[in-house]
Amino acid sequence: MTGAEPTPGNGYLIRGASPLGGPRQDLLIRDGLIARVGPGAAPDPGTRVIDADGLIALPGMVDLHTHLREPGREDAETVETGSRAAALGGFTAVHAMANSSPVADTAGVVEQVYSLGERAGWVEVRPVGAVTVGLAGERMAELGAMAESRARVRVFSDDGICVSDPVLMRRALEYVKAFDGVIAQHAQEPRLTEGAQMNEGEVSAVLGLTGWPAVAEESIIARDVLLAQHVNSRLHVCHVSTAGSVEILRWAKARGISVTAEVTPHHLLLTDDLVRSYNPVYKVNPPLRTADDVQALREALADGTIDAVGTDHAPHPSEHKECEWAQAAMGMTGLETALSVVQHAMVETGLLDWEGFARVTSTRPAEIGRLAHQGRPLAEGEPANLILVDPAARWTVDPHRMATMGRNSPFAGLQLPGRVSATFYRGHPTVLDGALNTPLTPAAKETAWTG
Amino acid sequence: MKHLLSTHDLALHDALRLLDTAEEMAAVGEREIKKLPALRGRTVVNLFYEDSTRTRISFEAAAKRLSADVINFAAKGSSVSKGESLKDTAQTLEAMSADAVVIRHPASGAPARLAASGWIDAAVLNAGDGTHEHPTQALLDAFTLRRHWAKVAGTGSPGSDLTGMRVLIVGDILHSRVARSNVWLLKTLGAEVTLVGPPTLLPVGVDTWPCTVRYNLDEALADRPDAVMMLRLQAERMNAAFFPSTREYSRRWGFDDARLAALDTLGLGDTVIMHPGPMNRGLEISAAAADSVRSTVLAQVRNGVSVRMAALYLLLAGGTHDHPAAPTVRENPALSPTKEPAV
Numbered sequence: 001m002t003g004a005e006p007t008p009g010n011g012y013l014i015r016g017a018s019p020l021g022g023p024r025q026d027l028l029i030r031d032g033l034i035a036r037v038g039p040g041a042a043p044d045p046g047t048r049v050i051d052a053d054g055l056i057a058l059p060g061m062v063d064l065h066t067h068l069r070e071p072g073r074e075d076a077e078t079v080e081t082g083s084r085a086a087a088l089g090g091f092t093a094v095h096a097m098a099n100s101s102p103v104a105d106t107a108g109v110v111e112q113v114y115s116l117g118e119r120a121g122w123v124e125v126r127p128v129g130a131v132t133v134g135l136a137g138e139r140m141a142e143l144g145a146m147a148e149s150r151a152r153v154r155v156f157s158d159d160g161i162c163v164s165d166p167v168l169m170r171r172a173l174e175y176v177k178a179f180d181g182v183i184a185q186h187a188q189e190p191r192l193t194e195g196a197q198m199n200e201g202e203v204s205a206v207l208g209l210t211g212w213p214a215v216a217e218e219s220i221i222a223r224d225v226l227l228a229q230h231v232n233s234r235l236h237v238c239h240v241s242t243a244g245s246v247e248i249l250r251w252a253k254a255r256g257i258s259v260t261a262e263v264t265p266h267h268l269l270l271t272d273d274l275v276r277s278y279n280p281v282y283k284v285n286p287p288l289r290t291a292d293d294v295q296a297l298r299e300a301l302a303d304g305t306i307d308a309v310g311t312d313h314a315p316h317p318s319e320h321k322e323c324e325w326a327q328a329a330m331g332m333t334g335l336e337t338a339l340s341v342v343q344h345a346m347v348e349t350g351l352l353d354w355e356g357f358a359r360v361t362s363t364r365p366a367e368i369g370r371l372a373h374q375g376r377p378l379a380e381g382e383p384a385n386l387i388l389v390d391p392a393a394r395w396t397v398d399p400h401r402m403a404t405m406g407r408n409s410p411f412a413g414l415q416l417p418g419r420v421s422a423t424f425y426r427g428h429p430t431v432l433d434g435a436l437n438t439p440l441t442p443a444a445k446e447t448a449w450t451g
Numbered sequence: 452m453k454h455l456l457s458t459h460d461l462a463l464h465d466a467l468r469l470l471d472t473a474e475e476m477a478a479v480g481e482r483e484i485k486k487l488p489a490l491r492g493r494t495v496v497n498l499f500y501e502d503s504t505r506t507r508i509s510f511e512a513a514a515k516r517l518s519a520d521v522i523n524f525a526a527k528g529s530s531v532s533k534g535e536s537l538k539d540t541a542q543t544l545e546a547m548s549a550d551a552v553v554i555r556h557p558a559s560g561a562p563a564r565l566a567a568s569g570w571i572d573a574a575v576l577n578a579g580d581g582t583h584e585h586p587t588q589a590l591l592d593a594f595t596l597r598r599h600w601a602k603v604a605g606t607g608s609p610g611s612d613l614t615g616m617r618v619l620i621v622g623d624i625l626h627s628r629v630a631r632s633n634v635w636l637l638k639t640l641g642a643e644v645t646l647v648g649p650p651t652l653l654p655v656g657v658d659t660w661p662c663t664v665r666y667n668l669d670e671a672l673a674d675r676p677d678a679v680m681m682l683r684l685q686a687e688r689m690n691a692a693f694f695p696s697t698r699e700y701s702r703r704w705g706f707d708d709a710r711l712a713a714l715d716t717l718g719l720g721d722t723v724i725m726h727p728g729p730m731n732r733g734l735e736i737s738a739a740a741a742d743s744v745r746s747t748v749l750a751q752v753r754n755g756v757s758v759r760m761a762a763l764y765l766l767l768a769g770g771t772h773d774h775p776a777a778p779t780v781r782e783n784p785a786l787s788p789t790k791e792p793a794v
Contacts, residue, residue, distance in 0.1 A: 197559075205656030206459065208559040208583035208631060213655070277567065278560030322538050322568070324558035326581070 010046035011035065012429065014422075017052035017388055019378045021354030027057060029384045032427035037380055050432075052388050055421055056354055059362040060092025060123075060385035061339065062374045064155065064184070064262050065238060065310030067331070068094070068125070070116060071109070072101025077315040077405050079116035079125060082335070085313070085404035086123045087430040089335040090420040092385035093124035093366070093374045098135070099160045105130035105141035107149035114151035121439030122430050124385075126369060129153040131172050131183060135161050140172060147179040154370040157184035159238055160285075162220060164190050169224060173233035180370060182260075184236040185224055187245070188286065192216035197326060199272040199287040207275060209325065212287045214242040221245050225252035225259050236368055237261040239312050241286040243296035250305045260368050262310035263297050265341035266332055266410055270294075274410070280321045280328030281410050284314070301360055302351040308365040311338045315406020333406040337397060339389065340416035347391075348417060354391075373426075384427035393419035403436065452769065454566045454575040455762050457584040458636035463612075466593070466639055471609045472761035473594050473754070479516065480757060489768050490519035493550040498540070499578070500526040500556045505728060506578050506588075509752070510553045513759035519767075522549070537561060541570040549573045550767055559583035574766040582626045587762055588727055589632035591755040593640055595725065595747050596678055598754075603677075603721050614641035619671050621704060622682030622735055623652040623693075629727045630682060634662050647671045648704060651693040668704055672713055680725040681706050681736045701734055711740045723747050 011030030018024050019037070028036040028047070043049050063086065069077035079096070086094045096113050098104035104113060110127040117125020129146035133139055135158045146153040156176060163169045163185060172183050193216045198204050200211020221237055225248065228235035240246065240261045252259050266284065271291050274282045282288060300306040314331025321328050334341075342361065346352040352360065366375025373383040394417055399409040423431035428440045452465060479487055495514040497507050507523065514521045524544070537556075544552060551574040554562045559581030566575040579585040593613065600616050601608040618637055624630045624646050637644050644662035646653065657664055665671045672679070684700065694700045701707065706724060714722050724736070724745045732738045741748060 200655050202656040202659045205654035205660070206631070208581055208628060211655060278563045279567070319536065323536055324556065324561045324564055326558040326560075 010044050011048075011427070012424070013043045013047050013049045014052045014057065014388065015049055017055050017057040019057045020358055021056050025057075027378065027386075029424060029427050032384055034378060034380055034382050034384050034386070037378065050388070050422065054392065055388040055390055057378055058090075058354065058358050058387050058389055059375055059378060060387050060423060060425065061090045061361040062365040062369065062371060063091050063094040063311050063313070063335070063338070064236070064308055064365045064369060065159070065264075065312045066094040066096055066335065067099070067312070067314045068096040068113070069315060070100060071112065075317050079113065080120045081403060081405050082313070082315070083117060083120045083122040083125055084436060085333075085335040085402060087423050087425065088403050088420060088436060089337070090339045090387040090389065090423055091123050091335065092387070092423065092425045093126060093369075093371055094335075095126050095128050095155055095369055097159045098128045098130040098157060103130050103134050104128065105133050105135070107142065107145040107151075110146050110151040110153050111149050121441065123425055124371070124374065126155070126371065127151045127153055128159070128184065129156045131156045131158045131163050132168065137161060137163060137165055137168065140168065140175065143172070143176055143181065144179065147181060154179070154181050155184050155236070155368070156181055157186065157238065159184065159186045162186050162188040162190060164220070166223060166227070170227050170231060173228055173235060174231045177233055182234040182236045182368060184238050185220065186238050187217045187220035187224065189216040189219050192219075196287075198275050198283070199289050201272065201290060203272045203275055207278070209275070212285075214244050214289070214293075217242055217286060218244040218248055221248050225249070225257050228259055229255065229257045233258065235259045239264050239267065239286055239310065240297065240300075240306055241267050241289050241293065243293045246296045246300040246305055249300070253305060260307040260364070261305070262308045262365070263301055263306045264310060264312045265334055265338045265345070267297055268294065268301070268345040269341050270410055278325045280323065280325050281332070281408050281412070283325060283328050283330050284312075284332050284410075285330040298345060298349070298351055301346060302356065307360065308368060309338060309342055309360050310365070311335055313404070315404050316408050318407055321408050331408065333399070333402070333404050333409045335404060336402045337409060337411050337416065339420060340395070340418045341411065343391065343418040344416055384424050386424050387420055388422040390419045390421050391417065393417065395419055452766055454562075455586055455766060456563050456566055456575065456577045458586045458589050458632045458639070459584065461586070461636065461639065463639050466590075466636060467610065467612065469590055469758070469761050469765060470594050470597060472765060473590070473757040474609050476516075476760035476764070477754070477757040479760075480753075486516050486518060488518045489764055490514065490517040493519045493767055494522065494548060495519045495551045495553060495763060496522045496524055496544050496549040496573075498524045498544070498552050498554045500554070500561070501579070503555050503579065505752070506555060509755045510576075510578060510759050512756050514763055516756070517760055517763055519550075519763065537565065538568070538570050541565055541568070545571040545573065551576060551763060553578045555579045557581055576762060576766065579628055581628065583628055584632045585628040586632050586636070587755070587759050588629050589636040590762070591751055591758040592633055592680065592725060592727070593636050594754045594758050595751050596637070596642070597640070599721075599723055599747070600677070612640045613637060616642040616678065617645070617674070617676045618642050619645050619647055619676045619679045620682065621647045621668060621679060621706070623684055623688055624648050624657065624682070625652045625654045626685060626688065627682050633680065634660055638662065645671055645674070645676070649694050649700070652688070668710065669713070672710060673717065675717060675719055676722060678723045678725060679706065683727065683729065684731055684735050697734060705735050705737070706740045707737045708739050711737065711743060711745075714745070725751060728752065
């Protein structure tokens with residue numbers, strides 16, 4: 001961190017929040033930093049006071065897996081709309097996946113996405129670089145150029161498509177060591193999943209939909225952890241969805257292999273039983289699995305076998321979902337429901353406390369993505385990327401009231417706990433009183449957080 | 452009943468009502484004037500996204516015998532081939548005041564989607580969707596079996612079920628909508644169903660179905676079935692490495708002359724051979740078996756019209772909408788193994 005920006009007036013005094021659900025504290029936010037933490041601080045003149053009675057203060061959430069669709073599919077989402085959704089959902093940083101059009105496989109495209117994120121000013125937008133040119137799985141993209149660019153890419157992924165060629169995967173794992181990068185693998189054996197429509201099992205047998213077997217994910221993860229061990233590289237596994245994958249990850253971590261993994265909120269809550277409706281809002285890749293898988297994923301997230309929550313936020317225009325199941329696009333929105341779903345599935349079940357919540361939604365994803373200013377403790381001198389959450393709130397999910405352009409939320413109609421009351425991004429409130437406030441101003445960005 | 456989408460959720464009394472009504476419709480088919488005025492002024496659309504002359508003309512004959520106006524909408528040569536969505540097509544048919552839509556579609560679940568989407572108010576009849584279900588085929592098979600089972604027992608068909616009847620379904624279960632619909636319906640009617648086929652053509656998860664699974668056809672025949680239903684082997688399966696060759700398939704799972712003779716050797720005088728058609732003679736069924744007195748192939752076709760008349764009649768003029776045959780899936784129960792959502 002080379003500097004901090006001025007905030008309006010004399011900063012913000014958050015009064016009576018519970019950091020990580022602990023004892024109530026006042027937090028003074030000034031110049032992009034947490035200037036002071038302690039009880040009973042008296043505000044200076046010009047300091048705006050925010051009453052945080054009953055609210056929990058948490059580090060801003062960091063998403064390792066977001067589809068912002070720009071450039072190329074601005075009818076589905078833009079960096080502006082997607083990052084507004086992120087701020088409302090309690091995120092202060094998102095990783096924009098590379099499967100845009102053109103693909104984010106050059107320094108030029110990742111710098112464009114990075115700049116769009118800076119201009120929008122709602123969250124830190126960190127582009128993910130493609131592993132292979134055009135996501136074609138044939139030859140490595142210029143990973144070094146993307147790493148050296150203004151976007152400082154550290155996470156590389158062909159997400160949506162598996163890097164299935166074992167030699168290419170090995171080379172990519174080795175190559176990114178030069179700049180402390182990580183390969184985020186979309187684990188899906190392509191031959192085993194040709195035409196796959198849903199989880200292969202009891203439900204697919206009845207519905208007559210082509211199965212996506214768990215083994216297609218697990219076999220790739222098994223191969224990749226062994227590759228990562230062999231070349232001593234860092235591997236990240238995207239959207240883990242099966243109990244078998246959890247077992248492989250647990251084994252790999254026990255052997256000291258440098259592997260991390262994420263799970264989506266929808267895989268922590270929903271099962272393939274929902275597909276019986278043939279409503280494509282439940283169509284997603286990897287597919288919704290069984291109740292046993294859901295339980296295994298929850299336990300793995302709680303015990304650290306799975307490091308992080310990644311939303312895999314995937315907005316689609318309505319015509320891509322208002323059709324037959326087989327023709328529908330895969331993917332679900334998730335930015336504005338992630339906090340509530342994780343609270344519901346993990347915190348209210350007693351599997352995680354709020355400290356654990358912060359670990360899986362902020363600290364670990366920031367570490368994996370090498371985001372120096374995110375996922376930090378709520379302590380004096382730290383960057384003021386934090387959120388205030390009302391854990392007692394209950395709300396009913398209505399996709400039409402979301403900031404994302406995507407209406408494809410599988411949680412529509414569901415009542416969920418937890419509401420983001422405020423989001424502070426670099427000391428600036430992008431969200432206040434549960435509504436969008438203002439983005440970080442361009443002028444402030446010029447001086448802040450370069451390098 | 453509002454729609455007929457599957458047999459999976461068809462209650463016994465609805466199934467019996469359909470079959471009993473079909474018996475009455477069959478009686479109409481034996482009259483000199485094979486026509487009832489029941490659906491006069493009603494419009495039935497045959498919306499076919501897949502070629503199927505047999506099923507389409509069966510539905511067309513059924514609708515016409517009930518005096519309905521019939522519109523045939525084939526996906527080929529229509530706006531569908533120009534990329535029109537199912538939604539737009541459905542809304543077009545709605546604007547034309549279709550009372551019933553008979554839909555054949557290559558995508559599993561397309562009829563359920565049509566019925567649940569709110570795009571159209573018409574009754575939806577599934578005439579075969581992908582590898583999911585083909586409920587009227589199962590109903591006509593059940594109708595055929597029920598008549599046979601009643602004859603063997605020396606009783607009347609109406610009101611009876613298939614309790615105690617042993618039925619083999621042989622072939623490509625994985626890709627068969629006919630097999631799925633039959634498994635659920637025959638079980639509901641009290642039959643004991645055994646599936647026989649190569650392990651590659653049985654779905655993962657079949658162990659949870661209410662039936663027995665076997666790999667050996669000769670052993671299954673030795674267990675003295677009352678009916679053997681042979682499934683059509685689709686041409687595209689032959690090139691996809693589900694089995695080594697069509698000759699090997701035919702030897703192991705085809706109903707050949709030797710197996711036809713075995714029925715006599717086993718003393719199974721009343722065992723019938725069924726096939727939904729069209730048949731691959733010499734592949735899954737030998738010519739002698741297809742043409743034998745045991746074969747019910749043509750009776751199945753004839754009964755198809757009666758059963759489809761019954762379905763159209765009950766959906767459009769049947770009155771009570773008490774027990775929908777549509778699947779009643781709660782959306783968004785947000786399954787939570789450890790805790791119910793706070794609702």
